[in-house]
Structures are given as structure tokens and as C-alpha cells.
Amino acid sequence: MENYFNRIVELFVKSDVSPSLQADFYRWLADEKFSRKKEEALYNLWEKMTENRDTESDTSVDTWRSLAKVNKRIRESQGNAHRKLLRFWQISAACLIIAFISTLYFTHTTKREAADLIEQYVPIAGMGHLTLPDGTEVQMNSTATLLYPEQFSGKNRSVYLIGEANFKVARNEKMPFIVKSNDFQVTALGTEFNLRAYPGDSTLSATLLSGSVEVKFNNLTSAQILKPNEQLTYNIFTKTESIHHPDISEVTAWQRGELIFKSTSLGEIITVLERRYPYSFVYALSSLKEDKYTFRFKENTSLTEVMDIIVRVSGSIKYRIEDDKCYITSI
């Protein structure tokens, strides 16, 4: 049955509305008066939304990405069943900062016990370089987070990475250097490698530049030793790995500030741009075609230049930048 309630809800969801109307609508919807009729209208709206009956073929990258995030959160909450605190990595990272500050406080007054963890975070559009206490050089890409102890002790040197970084590991045969991330673990003695493990990306990859490393993946049940110039890519959805021989200058392009995309879909390109530039991107993934593109941008290319070229090449989208937002729409 159609009525005022359905009409209001239908018109509200149909398009963009002014903030004042949105506020009016919200107050109306949350108001107890006629709440049953309002709920009916919501239910009718719900019934009209389509379901994804045909699995696989119809499923968007977005949905797979969300599935990966949900699975990750489920795994994390299981891994810490007795301590439900660690639900997102953001929260866990925040907890580590708190833990770090409080341990700092205590270690200043009492004797040092376990090693203190230090968190290094590179903001959007940034890049960071640091030297670890053992002399290992780390170059970090935008939005990457690295957790490492103030002093390495014990049998190995372990650090935790979220995002992408390049490691030039200081040689120490007695203490292997281990980088842990989401689903990946790379063990090295003295070597240089690049690890890319951004939360939300469908694939993780480790590329060896020199020396030798062992990569463990799939909940650490599989392992693979890499030779120089080899890249191991692991798809967290299909749980399959593959070895490539990429152009090393492309793998390390980000360190020089270059942007390289090789047969990459617009959705994936935007994901990378979101890390590189301090703009939030507003777009509907469903409106982007799955076509693959190859682009190469020099260092310090502005977002406008990048977008101008992408728009011209793809021919299927347009964009506009307002304040710190970049709106992308299909034509």
C-alpha cells in the first residue's frame, strides 16, 4: 500500500538532499509518532533493494573487498577470544600506542623488561624513511604503519607491517629479520626486499631485490623461498600464489614518487590514488568499468594532471575537485 510514509521515504532516498531536509527527515523518522507506519515504509524499501542471487559473476570487487575485511575481523576476534579488544587493526594500533606510552612511563622508573614497541606511521600523501635499531633501512609508502621494538632482543628481529615498505636488512646471520603482516611473513638474513600488504587489497606481494628471503603465507601454512628479482603474489580470496619476474624499477617506483599502473582497473587505481593524495575520493564503484589501463606518472605529478590523463584515456568518467574531495562520476 502506497501512502505518505512510503512516498516520503522513496523521495528521500532517490537523490541528494540538502542538509536541512536530511535533518528534518531524520527527526521525523526517529520520532515515535506513527512509528509502525514508518517501519513499514522502511521494510517496503528494503524489499525493493535487489539481492545478489547469481553468485560469483555479479559480485563486485567492492563486495569481495568487504568480505576480506569482515573475514579479517572475524579472525582477529577469534585469535583474541579472551580479549575482545583487538577488533580492527586501527584499534589495535591505537592500543599499542597507549601500551607504548605506558611502558615508556614505567620503564623510566623501573628496570627495562620486554622491548618497547615503537609505531611509525606515514600519513596519506607522505613517504617515510627510518633506520631500525639494528641498522636496517626502511622506506615506507603512504599510509603504511610499521611497529618495531626499540631494541631487538631474543632469537630474531620481528617487525609488524601494515601497508607497503621496502627493507634493506642489515646483515646478522644469528638473528633472522622477520616482517609480519596480515597474511604474510617474510624472513630474511641480509637482503633487500619490498613488501606490499595494504588492508583491503585483494593481493599481497613480496619482491626480492637481492639476497634471499623465505615468504610464509596462507596462515603461515605455505612457504616459498624467493630468488632475487622474483615477486610472490598471494591472492587472499582465492588463496593462490604466483611467482612473477616484474620490472624492478616498477616495483620500487613509489620510492621515487612515481606512480605506475600496469593493466589496472579504475577501482584499483583510485585505491592507490587515495593513499597518495590527500583527497577523499567520492565515487560509486559499480559505475566504473572493469577495463584495465596502464599509466606511468612522473614524481610530483599533481592529482589534477593525473586525473586529466585518466579521464581522457578512459573516456568513460569525469571528475571534479572541490576542497579536499575528488568526485568521480561516469559519463
Added chain:
Amino acid sequence: MRTESDKTRFEEIFIQYFSKVRSFAAILLKSEQEAEDVAQDIFVKLWEEPELWEGSLAKNYLYTMVKNSILNRIKRKNIESNYINHQINLQSSDELAEFEDPLNEMYREELHLLLKVALEQMPDKRREVFEMSRFHHLSNQEIAEKLDLSVRTVEQHIYLVLKDLKKLILIAIFLMKF
């Protein structure tokens, strides 16, 4: 601990319903990011309740969950937006008396909100003319001068708005009677 077949079943439900849950939240909250958060939270909870994974149970559970979390978020926004006035404000509602439905005095608030939503969906120029006429009480002549239009055009704009609004409300009123 769950088995592999649990995982597969969960993924099937996820693929079937996730975008429905997310889109439902997105069009109401008008924010893709919030919608994504809401939808992810709900599916993380669903994982904890395997007895709800069967057929229509899953769907009903998801609806209840998404509706409640949207309403909770909206209530929080209402508190934050710090509105003192709880009435739907159509600048001067008396001016819209021409739309009042005497039989539906009880749905006054709904009627006003409906008019407001409908007005927003009209072309900018047409809405501007209408608001100047009905809310700011300008004469057609004054509006025509201000907007550099002919009086004839102004009249036409107002006529079209009235026609659209009346049609919309008539349909809603008509159907409400059943």
C-alpha cells in the same frame, strides 16, 4: 571453531546479501563510508550466530539489524545536530494551506515533509521561483525582475510546481484511504 563448510555457507550469505544491506544503509544514511561500517559490523555479528544462517531467517535477521543500526545512528545524529525545534519546518506552513487535506489533519507533519522533499527534487529555477512567491511573498512581477525572467515564465514555473505537488499529494491521499 567453525568448519570449512560453515565458511562456505557464510560466504554464500555474504555475497547474496551484503550489497543489499550496504545499499540500504547508504541511501538512508547518505554516506558510503558509514554504510560500509554498518554492513561490516552486522556481518561480523552474523558470523557469531550460525543458527540464523538458514534461508529467510538470515534475511529477516539482517533486516532487523540494519534497520536498528541505521535508526540508532540517526538518533545519535539528531542529538548531535542539536535541534530545539521538533516540528517539521516549512518556512511558513500557512502558505501551503492550499495543499492541506482536511481529512488528514493527523498527518500534517507527513504532508509538510513530503512537500519539502518533493520541492527539493524540482529543477532549481522552478523551486527558486516558487519559494520566492510562497515563502518570501514576492509578487510575480518582483520575481520576474529579480531573476530576469518574463512574468509569463514566472507564472508558468509556479503553475508547474503547484501541479506537481498537487498530483503527488492527491495520489498519496487517495491511496491512504484504502
